[in-house]
Amino acid sequence: MSPWGTAAGVWGLPEMGTHRNRKAALLPLTQSVCVCLEDSKAARLGSALGALQQQLSRLPVPYSSQQEDEDEHGLCRCYNALTNFTKPFVEEVKRKIGSSVTTSEDEELRTELLKFCMRSLREPLLEAELNRDRKSSLWLFATEIMVTLPAIQKSLSELLFFSPLKKSPQMDSSESKESRACLAYLLFVQLITIDSFPAVFSPVFVLQCNMEYINQLLSSKKESHVLKGLALYEKSLENVQDNSLPVSLQDLKSFYSAPQNLRQVLTDCPMQNLRETGLQVLQLCIDKFDSEAKHKFFRCMLKTSHHAGVESYIVKNIRNQVECSIKLGNANKWFLGEELLPLLGLVLSLPQGAQTDLLNSMDKIMESLNLLRYLLIRDTDLRSTIVWEKLCRIKDEYLQMLRVCISISRGYYAAELKALRQDQKIKAREARDAARSSRLVKSITVKKEKMSNMSPEVQHQVLQSALVTFDLMESLIFRIEEITDEKQKSQKLN
Incomplete structure (x- = not known):
């Protein structure tokens, strides 16, 4: 041979x-x-x-x-x-x-x-x-x-x-x-x-071309692929000038898909290091968009994320943009003019109305209340625009519905907490299981985990934490109403 x-x-x-x-x-x-x-x-x-x-x-x-x-x-x-x-x-x-x-x-x-x-x-x-x-x-x-x-x-x-x-x-x-x-x-x-x-390629062109590969890697279920995708996304963004990416790029499929894949990493990935890196990349991505592109990006994420943690992060960035726009020489219609209203409509809303799960929506609600308080404090910057009147209407509707939700949720969680304490007094396991089998607490879900799967001690902590959260929300609502009254009195005196 x-x-x-x-x-x-x-x-x-x-x-x-x-x-x-x-x-x-x-x-x-x-x-x-x-x-x-x-x-x-x-x-x-x-x-x-x-x-x-x-x-x-x-x-x-x-x-x-x-x-x-x-x-x-x-x-x-x-x-x-x-x-x-x-x-x-x-x-x-x-x-x-x-x-x-x-x-x-x-x-x-x-x-x-x-x-x-x-x-x-x-x-x-x-x-x-x-x-x-x-x-x-x-x-x-x-x-x-x-x-x-x-x-x-x-x-x-x-x-x-x-x-x-x-x-x-x-x-x-x-x-x-x-x-x-x-x-x-x-x-x-x-x-x-x-x-x-070749150094002839602009950072924006390199980013645009790399988006195809970033999406390929971020959509994978393998840790090594996602890690490389996040690193490539970050490096591709770093060389782009801040506030420079135009809104037209978001019409490209790859520029829409990449943030959605990134959102899935933030919400579904079980590895904390990947979620933390993903959050850094998300902020870097926001920083590179111009004002109009940021506005469109925020609206898209608020409509599609369906995750209170991601939504709260977006709301925090909206406040940062409003604060930046208020500074001398930075005013723009997207975060200080009438274009701000569509964003506020998405932020200050409870899509499920009185049935809203306040515990799972806590992050977004607290950040939304903080944004509302900030806007009311800086009312002099908004009164000169047509935003103020519509903002007050949105605020009243939002706080009214939120009060209803808090009232219903507090009564429900307080009843559950009382029933749980009674259960804990029953020493016999069979009697306790029989007493709890028909209780509604089994329908409560916290961070995607059924309360019925938790130990009685953890259930007690969750229910107690929920009541504390409702108190915090009410204290913020009370402070917002105080600010509103103070502004109205001051306006009458003037």
Whole structure:
């Protein structure tokens, strides 16, 4: 059997520990055979690389620096060996390009090397933990991939911004997008080969192009993908000037989808570090929009988030924008003029009316009351506009409904607390369970958790906390009414 036939036979063996070692040992032999081939060199190289990468894709990617140092499954060693394996072919392509005489075989060789690079970006680099402060094995492999692409005349800007990869049976469109998303991450976050990247592209253009990859990563359920998506989103925004992104960008699908995917990270992701990073990115995103774009963004988030925590954060930002607009020289119609009213209508509203769950809506309600109090205190800045009269009408309707909600909720939670205390006096478990089985407390949900699943002690704390929350709301309402009365008396005296 020929040397190539021997090597090819081993590539087709099923994945086992012994066979994996034999495959790694055969890399120099396969390299020598491929280099010497005159016919079908590219096809044989592609076959060898594809087979080995397919086998390596079954190995777990080290997720921590300790796992990478230990390299228990040999993945890092194998990819380092692959780097050495491809170098002669990369050099051959560079020589052919330099000679300005290329054949179809040369072009096919470039294509196979490109496929190898793009598969490597998706696996293992998209899954790997990379840090430019620590030059690990996978970091060095990532650097080799990023250096190889320009070496075989594949422009990084072309790959990222202008022309998607040609469809091939080895990689579907989703896989291609994941590969390019990792490429964008390595370039703009880890700054690998950034010095050779053209400086002609504006930060806004880079952000606009990267949005496709940000959405791809943030919509994933894998932690490593979401982490890279958040980092790419943050880095893409950092170079954009504050208050510069126009509202027209929000008409683009990618600019609408990215904040929605970010919202899902904030509300649904179980990992606190990702939620905290996501909140920082959300604020950075808000800071980059101009006033009109901020206004539209706030309206969209208030209508679509359906999460009191996110809504309260948006309300806080609305107050910041109003405060900024009041300062001398910063006045604008979006946060000081009539355009403010649609936002206030969304903020000062209880869509479920008297049935509103005040406990789960507490964050937004408290922030909304604080905004209302601030607007009333700064009434001199608003009285000169047509906002004031309509604001007072919105305020009266909101506070009236909120009082009704508080009254109903306080009576309900007080009754539940009293019943719970009575239950705790019953020592026999059967009697207690029977007494509680028909009680309405089972229908209460706090932070997506049924109260019936909580211990009696936790239920007691929740109910007591609810009553304290209602007291806080009422104290804020009382203070708002006090401010209103003081302003009216002062106006009459003047």
